[in-house]
Amino acid sequence: MENWRENQEIIVMEGRIKVPYTWAAGEVGTRYLETLRDQRKFMGTRCPRCEIVYHPPRRNCPDCFEECEDWVELGSQGELQSYTVVRRHHPQLSPLPLPFAYGIIKLDGADTGFLHILSDFQEGELAVGSRVEAVFAEEREGNIRDVLFFRPVKGVD
Numbered sequence: 001m002e003n004w005r006e007n008q009e010i011i012v013m014e015g016r017i018k019v020p021y022t023w024a025a026g027e028v029g030t031r032y033l034e035t036l037r038d039q040r041k042f043m044g045t046r047c048p049r050c051e052i053v054y055h056p057p058r059r060n061c062p063d064c065f066e067e068c069e070d071w072v073e074l075g076s077q078g079e080l081q082s083y084t085v086v087r088r089h090h091p092q093l094s095p096l097p098l099p100f101a102y103g104i105i106k107l108d109g110a111d112t113g114f115l116h117i118l119s120d121f122q123e124g125e126l127a128v129g130s131r132v133e134a135v136f137a138e139e140r141e142g143n144i145r146d147v148l149f150f151r152p153v154k155g156v157d
Helices: 026-039
Strands: 042-046 070-074 077-086 100-107 114-118 131-136 147-152
Touching: 026 042, 100 147
Parallel strands: 114 147
Antiparallel strands: 042 070, 077 100, 077 131, 100 114, 131 147
């Protein structure tokens, strides 16, 4: 008997699956997003054993599993730890005029970095270790996009 797999035609079907979903931010996430929305402030949580300040905040330390009940107000400026510049438009991935960047930012007072968008910079202005600041949306809704983007702090060497 002939092996049907060796002679089988490969048929490719094109399609698009959209799976909309929502989920609760939880107690820690809700407090963080409400503070970001209502007060334009970043908050983190501190592990009582490791003393690491997490941003975004966490309920429990991922290293020692202690509950992080101590909330810490963080700065709206921080250090750019890593980044990549986007120079090509993509309809789903280009939220801002080109060029923009994605970067890991460690806010003042935090020990961990988080991913966000960078904009309002000139070619060659971004560098690992450079200072950046948050630019908040006028109309805020309680999500991470309440921070439109981060930009270089002007006048800092």
